[in-house]
Amino acid sequence: MLTKVYNNRATLLISCPEKPGIISIVTNFLLEHKANVVHFDQHTTDPQAGVFFMRIEFDLENFASSFEKLEQDLHVLARDFSLDWQLSSSEKRKRMAIFVSKADHCLMELIWRWKSNEIQVDIPLVISNHPDLKEEVESYGIPFYHIPISKETKEQAEQKTLELLKGKVDFIVLARYMQILSPNFISKYPNKIINIHHSFLPAFVGANPYVRAFNRGVKLIGATAHYVTNDLDEGPIIEQDVQRINHRYTAEGLKTAGRHVERRVLAEAVSWHVEDKVLVHGNKTIVFT
């Protein structure tokens, strides 16, 4: 939500077992490469023996050549100090595929924020198991692929989808996509598939959360954006929010009200993913907002 295009900006994510001096090591490295640190975030699960996480946003002069050199040297540094790392550049926009079914609210929210340059990605394609949103998507100049799925054709359909995506996208957003992805599919995009679940997880795991929320008589409904893993609705949570309701809301009314929480929560989570603000640690996330 804070994004602005900077021509010479890079973001470095690092995680490693906690070790003395790790901040000095990395900041000295950046200093040697004449990086000008803009934002620095850090987290440790335990200062004695935990896992260390770091996000550094920095500017470089002579960006193209400096960035290349820094990236090369980073391989060496990472090897020497056993760092997991990820380096991204403001010059290279992430590529996002959107999967939808029939509901358009999450899709439209993402498209609107993309059009208004708030979420700075490329959208090479939208894929759906229904044809309903074809015209709407194509009106924005985005290719739309209709890949129907039935129990019998699921494997084939996923295969076809993977081929479409191959080499074209960096991550996938399930914008109320009403199909469960297979473990094989998920394994191709680990922590790269973001789903929006229409409840405040872990409440109402599974189907029909609004009907169940209505029956339980809750006073707040919610939505949860999370990375997709093989355990349905159990992946690392990126963002959650709620909306107050009252006895006047029908089950249908909850659904309508919930749409606004869903699109807000999903769009925030996507923004943070795009801006490399989310680090995954086991089944949890560190989000440097």
Add this chain to the structure above:
Amino acid sequence: MLTKVYNNRATLLISCPEKPGIISIVTNFLLEHKANVVHFDQHTTDPQAGVFFMRIEFDLENFASSFEKLEQDLHVLARDFSLDWQLSSSEKRKRMAIFVSKADHCLMELIWRWKSNEIQVDIPLVISNHPDLKEEVESYGIPFYHIPISKETKEQAEQKTLELLKGKVDFIVLARYMQILSPNFISKYPNKIINIHHSFLPAFVGANPYVRAFNRGVKLIGATAHYVTNDLDEGPIIEQDVQRINHRYTAEGLKTAGRHVERRVLAEAVSWHVEDKVLVHGNKTIVFT
């Protein structure tokens, strides 16, 4: 939260199967008794064949005699039209027992709001299965009873508790009371026992919700005030609220942060109960705030 003492105010709650003209019938009745309506709230689960709920707050002149007459005539009206009803008077404060264990935050919130006249009740006694809070409670002039409970003595302890309460209290608040009441006990106070559960129900039903919230990596923690029924953590929800947290919170930190949501949510629910704003419908509540 909006309470102010009015010397001549009464509140009438009515529920009945939906029937044509029910509002007219009741408001005509009140008009005949010279009641001046101040607040009128209504809800129906289905205008064709649902259940109808109504709350009317009204002023009466010559309060003592008018109120008595109105109450008598209400019996007749209720019989004729099959109304469930409850009538209360600003002249007669509700009497609230508080059950606690060792944690004092919910207790102190209730006492503070009671002292500042925000929750207008009498507190005839506080009962605890631990002696820890005795001095604190007694310093406010409230009698404190320590009734220890073990598996073996549970039945006896509950019996003793019921005797202490008998004729003395109108409702009970479990302010982080770490004991499960028996069906026999609950049956004596149907929809008259308010509990605070330290999670956003139905998420984390049961024990240790903060530890489980920490492990699940949720981004909001919550609290739920509900009436106690025989199904643990399943009674009608009165109020819920949440608090944003992040990756820096330890399980212990969640607990600390959660205390503030708990006392806020419980105090609101108690206020509404005291002001006759909560009507129960099956396992849900209608709250006229």
Add this chain to the structure above:
Amino acid sequence: MLTKVYNNRATLLISCPEKPGIISIVTNFLLEHKANVVHFDQHTTDPQAGVFFMRIEFDLENFASSFEKLEQDLHVLARDFSLDWQLSSSEKRKRMAIFVSKADHCLMELIWRWKSNEIQVDIPLVISNHPDLKEEVESYGIPFYHIPISKETKEQAEQKTLELLKGKVDFIVLARYMQILSPNFISKYPNKIINIHHSFLPAFVGANPYVRAFNRGVKLIGATAHYVTNDLDEGPIIEQDVQRINHRYTAEGLKTAGRHVERRVLAEAVSWHVEDKVLVHGNKTIVFT
């Protein structure tokens, strides 16, 4: 947000000086007309000598003829008891004009909620002092009129606008319309023009609220939807909401973040206006949500 089309539903708004029995009078009247009350809301500024407000949503059988009869008789009732009233029917959708300048976020939110049938209005036209959004608006089949305004042409431009609107619209939404309407224009649509101000009024009345919020170092930014009166930014507030920010937000970042509050707050206010849930009392509103 709770809207659903009911073919036989009407809504009656009433305000009058507080008088004994007013609820009975009106509900008896509705009963005689075989109206089945679905929602009943009431408010009084002072039960002794204040102003009384009422909103009743009801169903009618044989809608067309019953509604006509009820409306006729209402004239008589209103005269006898000095009631201000407004009666609307689910059969007749309100007609909403949208005024915009260059920013599209509020416009698009309204269009999206209109398309998804969440805000049930007709949109006969969009008017703008800039041509920028023409294509976007027309792609939804909504007529777009570009009426440029300069100091010199303001009177003429307003005249032209009034002619375009005449007989075609019931209310107007200023969806980030960057022009100040003249008293003459406003007098034609009293309490029928809704504006969105990009601050938490009365903080930052006037221009550039986000820059001023940034300079003041506030921790929350907000937006306010209000009816337009001759006193700039001083009209009756319909809805407000806020969003938490922190020191990392630039003035530009506040603006971006604020857009989401703006569209949410404006859309809610418009929904409530459409559903006849907002009653104006002097410079304040009663909103029966």
Add this chain to the structure above:
Amino acid sequence: MLTKVYNNRATLLISCPEKPGIISIVTNFLLEHKANVVHFDQHTTDPQAGVFFMRIEFDLENFASSFEKLEQDLHVLARDFSLDWQLSSSEKRKRMAIFVSKADHCLMELIWRWKSNEIQVDIPLVISNHPDLKEEVESYGIPFYHIPISKETKEQAEQKTLELLKGKVDFIVLARYMQILSPNFISKYPNKIINIHHSFLPAFVGANPYVRAFNRGVKLIGATAHYVTNDLDEGPIIEQDVQRINHRYTAEGLKTAGRHVERRVLAEAVSWHVEDKVLVHGNKTIVFT
């Protein structure tokens, strides 16, 4: 709110004009002193030519001697690199004076959080211009001083107050203290006096904010905790929050509802101040939560 006592923990705050390598310089320094970084937060107002802010929480072995050495060497480092700095140790609790008048809600919130060890300070004294809260304060073993103030005696009263405080306190909290401090008094405690204002500043600057909020018809009321400067209600904002209200609230009802926001906002601000999470930059704050 996350506080826990650590016996060997220190916190270092640094601000300086932005310069290349400042993070490396400081983290190398800490590494040399065998400090184990636990939390690291950073902010810059402009990576090219702004002001740089840093907060580092770290553990030291052999705390007493290590801390002393580190503090000595820090003087040299700060001189060499023109750093403003502040170093605090978990071994030395901050000392907080509370100023009150008649309302006890903010006072009691602070005392409750202090007693439950959530705000880890010492409270050497409470000072009031009224005697009303004497007994309540003393029941917690905290010395209470009644220093009445009138126009004529103000200078003397402040002088007496300053003498009482001298050498005894590190910061002051105005917990609904209904007196304006003189510039002379404020100059003794720059950015060390925290006030709670009962509105969402800058809305309703000055007196009677709740009455004015009622008259303006706002839909949310708020509270603001800020450092006290000579410009009334204009000091750096530390924290703000709001509470939704509706047309049913009287001006008195707003006041009652507002008390809960006030005590929550003030307690948060005090917590952050105690934990050295607030840095002042001109008239704004950076809060590392």
